[in-house]
Amino acid sequence: MTADSGPTPGADVSTATESGAIPLSEVAGPFDLQATVESGQSYLWDRPDGRMYESMDAHGGDAWYRTVAPPIDGVTDDPIAVRIRQREGRLEWVATDDPVPLVTHLLRLDDDLDAIYDAAPDDDLIQRAVDAYRGLRLVRDPPFPCLISFICSAQMRVARVHGMSVGLAESFGTEYDLGGKAVPAFPEPDQLAGRTEAELRDLKLGYRAPYVKRTAEMVAEGAAHPTEALGLGYEAAREYLTQFVGVGDKIADCVLLFSLGYLEAIPLDTWIQTAVAEYYPDCDCGTYAETSRALRERLGGAYAGYAQTYLFYYLRVRGDE
DNA sequence: TATCCAAGGTAAGTT
């Protein structure tokens, strides 16, 4: 029983910081940090300048982005707080520990993007989206924060989902010191499971509040964990994730694509469904599972999720056409 | 100023 029942997070202060840079010449293919982090596929990064989502068409911005990542199997043993910015062909970083393996993992700098473009469908709409946002990479969000943040995304605008995610971190997460600035980590399962529905509603989660609480309880109690979907076939993995409260097919696909590395997953959100009606009407098979399958074929199979994410960003930012 | 509406859906109840 910790005594942190209030909104004040425990302070976990580590004062040591390191800094350095990743030359982007070492990355296979192009990279666009802003497009990657502000495209609405991850809600776990924040801009200390407070201008998240305010200028999504401005390419090559050199803003700082920061996050705190929990330990990740095979990548990091401890939480790392990091901030990065893209500038002059390098990815500059300041962090509480060497973040290069972590950042490479989180932002999929190990993907050969040129090869993925080569495999992209010969499709006018997709090609336009790729041309518009060349360098946008998928992310590998930590599984639990990804799961919770996407439960929050139901019927919600991108900027507000990000706001909820930041609110959860500020209210219930552990703070880390990064060069003198306090950076809150996304709450761990027990840090959310212990909250009341009312506390979560105070953060404007609305009807998602009990979903978040119950899912956090399931993970905290060990009843299930999103990483247990790893190793299952794509559709079985999606089915596994829908056992979490507040998770249907769409949000399950988001977790598979944006956290667990199922690049064939294509979340059928309202934007993509509009695109199906307008550009791929023959892929509309009625049910989610069937339409998903048909569209996945159309968008190139194994990397269909990449096409989905370019399409989502392109349609959402450009309005239409 | 007041009202309406959609926002990266899901759960629960009906047919």
Add this chain to the structure above:
DNA sequence: AACTTACCTTGGATA
């Protein structure tokens, strides 16, 4: 299995 409906909240559109 497919179809309805309720659900929190808010910023922007419309009257």
